[in-house]
Amino acid sequence: MRLEEFIEGFERDESIERRRLAAEKSYAITDHLERVERQFEEALQGEALFGSSAPEIFVGRSNYPDVSTGLLSPVDRESDAAGYATSGDWYRRGFGIDDVLQRRTGLLNSTRSTSVDVTDVWDGFVGVQREVAVADHPVDVEVGLDRRPEFELSVDDVRTPTGPRARATDATLAENPHVPRPVEKTLEDDDWRAEGAMTYLYRRGFDVYDINTILSAGALGQGRSRRLVPTRWSITAVDDTVGEYLRGTLRNAASVDEVQVWYNEYMANE
Structure with a gap:
């Protein structure tokens, strides 16, 4: 508890407060x-x-x-x-x-x-x-x-x-980029729907952020339908597609016969 909370009628010195805030700030x-x-x-x-x-x-x-x-x-x-x-x-x-x-x-x-x-x-x-x-x-x-x-x-x-x-x-x-073979496969197949291609890349170990970038560049999906995808939309599409795939992998998993509570926090996300 601060000192001013004990003293009735205490008035804060604004100049001292400004100096305190300035000292605490990171530049x-x-x-x-x-x-x-x-x-x-x-x-x-x-x-x-x-x-x-x-x-x-x-x-x-x-x-x-x-x-x-x-x-x-x-x-x-x-x-x-x-x-x-x-x-x-x-x-x-x-x-x-x-x-x-x-x-x-x-x-x-x-x-x-x-x-x-x-x-x-x-x-x-x-x-x-x-x-x-x-x-x-x-x-x-x-x-x-x-x-x-x-x-x-x-x-x-x-x-x-x-x-x-x-x-x-x-x-x-200024140089020739190296394209991973799984990505080449999705590029070459003009009949592969984007959802299937995203799941394929995820199962091959690609990070969801990488898949998001590839989808944004219009490099996934059926040839006639390939478009640049706004970054915000591609994030949603990849999350939904990968989430659906992961939910499907749980259907045949062993049941959990007890209550478990899991918690994680990262950069104010809980």
């Missing part, structure tokens, strides 16, 4: 954003950014079927690009909110508007984006930008934090 994120801006300046070559792109993309949902699509690239050229891709490994490694925030805000989102119809599109910016999405490791890319990025931290209660963003004029692969 690590502002230092991080300043560092990101410096790293971007070092990575920028004229009006182009060259470096590894994390095996992750972003597809917006506004104005569907004409959407904003983005390549996510670490602005720190010396860092491990694979470590920036969202994955279940973050939980296994015990990452906290600060770790996630620094990784998400350290990614440059190079965006362009495009139609979701990408049945046979494997060239241009969207083609590079799809190649990055199906690769099993970060791919070196060169991205042309038409303006300097906006260094603004965007945070809300739905979307993951985002780092700097800029409109892309073009993108070029």
